[in-house]
Amino acid sequence: MTSSPRPPVAEADPPSAAWELLLPAAGAPARARGRSLQAALRDAVRSGRLAPGTRLPSSRDLAGDLGVSRGLITEAYEQLAAEGYLRSTRGSGTWVGEAVRAAPRGARDLAPGRPTGARVDFVAGSPDLSLFPRAAWAAAQRDALSELPHPTLGYPDPRGLPQLRTALAGLLARRRGVVVDPERIIVCSGVTQAVTLLGFVLHARGQHAIGVEDPGSPQYEELFATAGPRAVRLPMDAHGLAMEALAASGVRTVVTTPSHHFPSGIAYTAGRRARLLDWARAVDGLVVEDDYDGDFRYDRAPVGALQGLDPEHVAYTGSVSKSLAPGLRLGWLVVPDGLTDELVARKRYMDLGNPALDQAALARFVARGDYDRHLRRCQRAYKERRDTLVAALEEHLPGTEVSGIAAGLHAIATLPGRYGPHAALLERFAASGVAVRPLSHYGAAPGEALSLVLGYAHLAPARIAEGVRLLAYAAQELDHARVQSTRR
The missing domain is CATH 3.90.1150.10 (Aspartate Aminotransferase, domain 1)
Structure with a gap:
């Protein structure tokens, strides 16, 4: 009978290393000491501070170094061996397992950053985030949380909380001239999710291309690629979207910013708005109106939403990203009746609804005049x-x-x-x-x-x-x- 080969011994001094890594855990309260030792040892292996193949001290020696009972060390070794972090061979000691790989330290921040180093x-x-109304928003959150019925903290209606959809319906009708029924509002995580939802549903209906403005937001190629359709860039002129190019493109849906084109800043003329709606009716198509900053007009009253002229051929979307803060991830989509059920079904399985507490806070914020x-x-x-x-x-x-x-x-x-x-x-x-x-x-x-x-x-x-x-x-x-x- 041949003896099993002994694993290689790591060059680092294991008793000293283990003692230093586990000493803080050994000082935990008596009831939590065993769990603390296990967690500290597990973290040391995960992080790579105890490398694969490192031999650990005997349970007796480590217990003496740490000033704890041998039983706590034995239990920790056995638990981590059962999980695969350690392996023990009778007569040869306890080792860090080779299957464990060090986890990257720290979490990366992938948020889109502003240019660094610029004066x-x-x-x-971006809006001025220092203007965010922290006190008023905190008050809205406290009030919403104190009054929110327990069942509302379950999975929400995928369209959004009824009280928020009702508040948004009043807000959009009053400020933007949108023709809206709360039943046709879908609360989204901003305009990006709203347009993505539309992309999924329209692609499922057989639309494999969607028109977008040129110049315009550079995100649409990648955004629609995830939903199925391809983005078709359509030129602008001094009055708005160039209608000849739109008609020749063959698309039946186009994403627009008619109240304040991004980035040129023009507002579509009345004539161009009318021709755009005529096109949508003629091809049984859809105009997606991105009203990204419609609340900010300085020298005269804001241009009303295009959707108010033909709610069955215009889907209207907006958010609080420019008015409050993009980090809130709250927006809305007002859709024609014929698209509502499909969009709601897609929204349900996309995320099971937006956070109920944030929705309730925004509803209160709007209803009591703080938003205005x-x-x-x-x-x-x-x-x-x-x-x-x-x-x-x-x-x-x-x-x-x-x-x-x-x-x-x-x-x-x-x-x-x-x-x-x-x-x-x-x-x-x-x-x-x-x-x-x-x-x-x-x-x-x-x-x-x-x-x-x-x-x-x-x-x-x-x-x-x-x-x-x-x-x-x-x-x-x-x-x-x-x-x-x-x-x-």
């Missing part, structure tokens, strides 16, 4: 910042054409043609500490002059002015270098 960040897309008060506060702040941006551009970059400033959280600044070339200019901006994106980033072909998309809502007025000064200095520096090169 001024003009990248569009917050919007008024943001409106004043963002208008001041828009005016600061326009004034700074006039002062430091004279001749710049500014557009898209009647609404929203960003503006388009088209620099005088003398500044260029574009690539070199953008490099200079980055080197000067300004994060900014050109209009071409969103799909539009670059013109002779460079157009910049300048997000301003998240910046204090002083920072906006500083950023424009840095842009002007970088542009003038490049222009001077070009002139000097030409003279040589």
Whole structure:
């Protein structure tokens, strides 16, 4: 009979290592000491601090080192051996098992970050999160939690809590002119989930392509790829979506931002809105209206939602991402009657509904007027910042054409043609500490002059002015270098 081979002994001094790793657990209260020792030993193996093949001290020696009973160590060794973390061979000791692999330490943060290292960040897309009404929101959460019936904490209606859908119906009808029945509202985790839901359902109905604006949000190709259809980019003109291109594309659904096109900032003209609806009726199609920042218009009343003109051919979606905070992940989708059941079924199996407490808090926040008060506060702040941006551009970059400033959280600044070339200019901006994106980033072909998309809502007025000064200095520096090169 041959004896089994003894495993290799790790070079590290195991008694000392084990004593150091387990000493804090050995000081736990008596009732919890055994579980603490097991957890500490398990964590040491998982993290790689005790590597596979490491020989552990005998139960007697380790108990003496830690000042605990031998029975606690024996029990810990046996438990972790049963789980596969350790292995024991009679007569040769206890070892860390080879099957265990070290887990990565710490959790990565994959949240989309703002540009790091920039002195001024003009990248569009974010509101001023410091304006979030923490006290009012906390009060809404406390009140909602204290009054929420116990059954409401179970799996919610996939459409959303009735009280939130009722509050949203009143809000959207009053502020945006949406024709809405609470039964046709689906609460979503923002516009992205709303459009994804539509993509799944429309693809199941046989629609393999969906039109999107060009320029427009750069996310649609990947978003629709997960749902089935492919995104078809359709050009814009000065009035809105180019109707000839839409008709020629063969799509029956198109995603639009008619009240404030992203990123150009134009509002579709009345004539273009009418032609878009005529197209939808003619092809029995659907217009998806993304009203991403419809609450922010500064110089006159907001343009009403397109959905109000034809609720059976327009699906309307929005969220609190620009008005409150994107981290809340709360939005809504108002759908034609013929799509409601399929969308609700898809939503049910996608996530079993949005968090009930957050929905109840938003319902209270809207119903008692806090949402309207917050919007008024943001409106004043963002208008001041828009005016600061326009004034700074006039002062430091004279001749710049500014557009898209009647609404929203960003503006388009088209620099005088003398500044260029574009690539070199953008490099200079980055080197000067300004994060900014050109209009071409969103799909539009670059013109002779460079157009910049300048997000301003998240910046204090002083920072906006500083950023424009840095842009002007970088542009003038490049222009001077070009002139000097030409003279040589």
